[in-house]
Amino acid sequence: MHLSIFILLIFSFGFSSAQTKLWTTAYYAGWMQGQNNIGHLPAQNIDFSAVTHIIHFAVVPNSDGTLDTASNTITESNSLELISLAHKHGVKVLISIGGWNSGDGFRGATSLLNLTSFISNLISLVTSRGYDGIDIDWEPLGSADAVLYIALITSLRTALNTLSNETLLTTANGSQAEIISQVFPLFDQINLMTYDLSGAWPGWVTWHNSPLHNGGYQFPCCPGSFLPSTDSHVNDFIAAGIPASKLGIGIDFYGYVWNGGNGTTTGGVTKPRQTWTSDPWVQGNVPYYTIMQDYYQPQYYNWDDAAKASYLSIDDTGSTNDKFISYDDEKTVQAKFDYARTKGIGGLIIWELGGGYRANQSAGQKDVLLQAVKNARDRIADVNDAIPEIPALFALEQNYPNPFNPSTTIQFSLPITEHVELNIYNILGEKVAGLVNETLSAGTHNITWDASNIPSGIYICRLRSFNNVLTKKMTLIK
Structure with a gap:
């Protein structure tokens, strides 16, 4: 019997066949909360009405199965402050385990020697601090990790069920649809990291950080090889047998700043789909608040309708100071919610709340991106919107x-x-x-x-x- 079918038969509890409301799950980094909850974005400054879930990011797995709560400032007091505020607003809080370059820690922690104690440590963390569930962010997750990953998820789901069938288990992933398909019934949310989709790599062109679509554009070097997009990632996971209602897509409160280069149609890099002769350099994960403070001017703004993506185009004298800046804004947020509804997926994730928070702005202007999320989520379609009626039953x-x-x-x-x-x-x-x-x-x-x-x-x-x-x-x- 195929493993995913076996798991489905055992754990077929509480999973709806149709998504009635989009989830809005926001990552909240411990370093943004800061020591003693006095960082760039203290928990009390979050508009909890804009989200359905918050994922506290992140506890790092050690290779011996123990947990590192210190590296990202996931202190007991920070957990208590966040969870108490969120619960007052009816928002559930999960703890993220992992993050970038956590793969080695996961491999050691999920070995036969350490898996049992690792699961025990995770359950103890959830119960002692009052989290509503666990988010697994194994990065990078390779095909060689499949057996360990499946064992982790199966064991963890069983352990979480001993607490309550309402204890949540989610995962963040970008490319390993085949692995996730083996255990998808065990997850409440499978959130696709549909950002960080571009870079100044050999054979590439300038491209958006988090585009909805590729617009049919291909790499110049490789006919038939299309530029990456959110939609192509979603389709890969659906093709692997994962229901669309299990999937979430990403809204990025960070952007990519491409700089300089040479040999483009404008000298340096200034817009999407440009080739170059001298490499540009790319600064990734630039917070939205930095983009708006340091780079944004209305005359630089552009909308790529084929990709459904916003960008800034700065074409300076020469090429050294030319810039192509790809980021999500209010228009992109609305486009992503429209896509989610039309595609029938389960919801959206935000990476990451602190990146969108403009602490130096006046009241009402500090969290404009989060308010755009709230408005797009709650938006009532008017009579001109071509949103199809979704049947209730198969x-x-x-x-x-x-x-x-x-x-x-x-x-x-x-x-x-x-x-x-x-x-x-x-x-x-x-x-x-x-x-x-x-x-x-x-x-x-x-x-x-x-x-x-x-x-x-x-x-x-x-x-x-x-x-x-x-x-x-x-x-x-x-």
Whole structure:
């Protein structure tokens, strides 16, 4: 039996087949909270009404299974301050385990020698501090880590269930869809790190940090190889068999500043999709508050409609001071929420609250990005918005007409975006036609079957997804 099916049978508790409300899960870095909660963004300055969950970032796993709470300032007092405030506003708080370059620590902690004590230490952290769950951020996660990762997630989910079936387990990932697909039923959220998607690497072009779409653009060196995008990451995870309702995409409160270079159409780098002859240098993870304070001017602003991404274009004399600055703003936030609703995914994550907080601004201007998130989440569609009605149930309707000759229409409904197969069988169980075998968006779909070359008889139409199988009898009379 396939491992993911086995896990699904054991842990099929409380997972909804359709996402009724988008989650908004915000990472909150310990160094932004600061020692004794007096950092750049103290917990009391967070607008908790803008989020559904907060992930306190991050406790680092040591290779012996112990936990490093000090490196990122996840002190007991900071945990208490954050959790008490969040709970007053009905917001759940998870503790993140990991972060960049945590892979070696995870590999040691999840070894046969240390896994049991590692799980025990995680559970003790959750119970002693009052967290509502755990977020696993194993970075980088490679294909060689699959066995250890699956063992960790399976054991951790079991341990968390002993506390409560409402204790949450989430993960952050970007590229390992095949590994995540083995254990996806165990997660409440699978959040895709759809940012940090570009760099000044050989064969590359200037590109956005967190674009929704690639606009059909390919790398000049490699026809058929498309520029990365949020949508391509989402499609990879859906194709691996993970329901769209389990997935979240990223809003980045940090941006990328590309500098200088030579040989572009403007001298240095100033806009997306430029090639170069002399390498530019890229400063990654620049906070939104720095971009707005040091670089933003209205005349620099541009919107890439193909990518659904904002950027600043600074074309100075010569090329040394030219800049292409890719970042998320209010317009990007709205586009990402619109995408999430249309795609049928579960929600969005924010990396990271402190990066969007402009402490030196006046009241009402300190957290404009977070307020954009709140507005986009709560936005009520007006009559001109083309937002399709999403069916509540997985359903297969009776074909029409029936009986038929020689063609008929088959209608079915999907509450979430998922991979489905629609096949026709004769009464002996032999497949006579394959009509659909692909990932389809949530909504109602109509498929026409032309049976001109099929003899009269009774046929079975079967619609199959990962969790459901439905059939209908059809009669062909010639």
